[in-house]
Amino acid sequence: MSILINKDTKVITQGITGKTGQYHTRGCRDYANGKAAFVAGVNPKKAGEDFEGIPIFASVKDAAVETGATVSVIYVPPAGAAAAIWEAVQAELELVICITEGIPVRDMAELKAKMAAAGSKTLLLGPNCPGLITPDEIKIGIMPGHIHRKGRIGIVSRSGTLTYEAVAQVTELGLGQSSAVGIGGDPINGLKHKDVLELFNNDPETDAVIMIGEIGGPDEVDAARWAKDNMKKPVVGFIAGVTAPAGKRMGHAGALIAGGDDTAQAKLDVLEACGIRTTKNPSELAKLLKSVM
Template identity: 45%
Template sequence: MSILVGNDTKLAVAGITGREGSFHTLNNRRYGTNVVGGVNPKKAGENVEGIPVFANWEDTVKESGANTAMIFVPPPFAAASALEAAQAGVELVVIITEGIPAHDELKLYNTIKRDHPNTRVVGPNCPGILSPGKANVGIIPASFFKPGNVGVVSRSGTLTYQIGNELAQAGFGNSSIVGIGGDPVPGSSFVDIIELFEKDDQTELIVLSGEIGGSAEEEAAEYIAANVSKPVVGYIAGFTAPEGKQMGHAGAIVSGSAGTAAAKAEALESKGVRVGRTPTQVAEIAIEILKG
């Protein structure tokens, strides 16, 4: 198995006609993802290398049967496009767009949770989801990864790539890689994705890659202790980050002792999660557990 994306994924892309949208959509298709359509009201009726473009999400779902949406449209319009996809019945919405206003993210999160509980949102500001050998939805460099039994969930795309690549070089692959994004209001949390990995038969070990800011890792630690039987290995980026300064992602900022890398690592380790201090050490711990 895999989680969220796989052989049954039917992907449609908002922003497919833009430079970034078309580049990554075609990359996803080359990987083997079933790309069934795109959305652009100004270019409905056209196609991108054979992929039909529709005027809106309702038409896209009706004509193509899309069950997964990828959002590449500019920040002022991205949340509205994601909500439109949910209203059309899309089951999974992956928002790649960075820089969406936090109040738009919060409104989107609350509206979908209230009105469209059967739709899952991943992102915004995320690299997407990869199930090696099956489907790639997003901007993850799929060549770094191979099929296996390690599930990865991360707030950072580049750290995900490094950890996954080191596992692959050691002979281990991944069931799925999920980038939840680094914004203050993510559509899916660590807990949401870890719950899916716990239920996934292919996944035997879970890697959680977090960073400073917020309380998502502490919440994950509590959930893991109460609900997860599989081994979990953690990493927290930002041990040397200065207090009060945003580091990279919009959600990566701490004040006082709350949200620091040390506090997050302590919370995870107190619940039995081994935490590596570098991505390389994380991979080494995971390999040690898998071999054992």
């Protein structure tokens, strides 16, 4: 059992012929069941060709019809990435994972509005995210596969590098991960912390969850309040940016303190009040988790 993806998932790479798309598709295909999972690429100008044996199609719809793929991963450059997401949504894929960083906020706002108006059931992960992994089964994205280990801890994070930090700690303690999900740090994105917590809550093979957030936006607070009323499993949390000055934009486009409730300390206070144990030291996350299990 896992959330969102498993060894039977079939994946389309949008942007498979670009340098980044080639590199990461190769890495994902070489991980666990990747050879069977990565079944198609999309590039209208190269339809009929292939990338190292993976057939390339003119459109996402063609790729999905021909291969039965239900998931796509996007490495399309920022100017065309929102259109690439929309193409996957129109093809009615179950899940679209957008790795691309730097998509204009206006493009994402328009896309989310179109998805809502269309009543789309497609789940969007990202943009500006590392993707997700179910260890020993499949990875879709840019995370290093070798640090992961099959286990029963769910990880959800806005930060890519902090995801890897938490994963490595959990692996070192011998606990392993059920799935690890990077939701991305942009202000307008798809799945939120709350959505992923709900998936982990309903997953019989996840025993506990690490939630990693950042300054800026209400997502972590929304998730904590949902968890207080609904979560049946222990959750521990970390919020990056405790020392960040108000009004200064940090690394992620979404990491901007707009007001008092957006600071890392304010979020930590809410998480603690909702029963989520927190730490200000990211190197202590796995130990903290073990203490609450």
